[in-house]
Amino acid sequence: MGRVSGKIDDAGHLKAVGAALRQYRHDLGWSQEALAYATGIDRSHMGRIERGERNLTILNLIRIADALQCPPSKLLILAGM
């Protein structure tokens, strides 16, 4: 068993997750402000998450999914994961 190659795809993974969150939010017609308010996540942090500039935590993924009323796993599936 080999080590998982570390940093190579990290930026791509975070961009994919962020893009999926943003797309799903858009599809529901929610503003970023509304999602930030509903989750209690700072709006500027939410913007960085959606741009793939932050390594979001599982609890924030769950908070976002709860606010958008979908399972957290679905957001990862939409991100191709």
Added chain:
Amino acid sequence: MGRVSGKIDDAGHLKAVGAALRQYRHDLGWSQEALAYATGIDRSHMGRIERGERNLTILNLIRIADALQCPPSKLLILAGM
């Protein structure tokens, strides 16, 4: 739209994710040491993740899933999410 209730279920969510990771690792016959090595995650940190004592990041979830050769979304589905 209301705010997502914050801290109430956080511990439960982290325990569910950690238990799902541990169960899946067990099912594959992997030791915690082997998974820690394959992911590059410190073994003591891996233990805390599996016990639900750490708010793991999406990149570490992806690393663990890659090492276990399953989609990250599947690990959340196994955690009931």
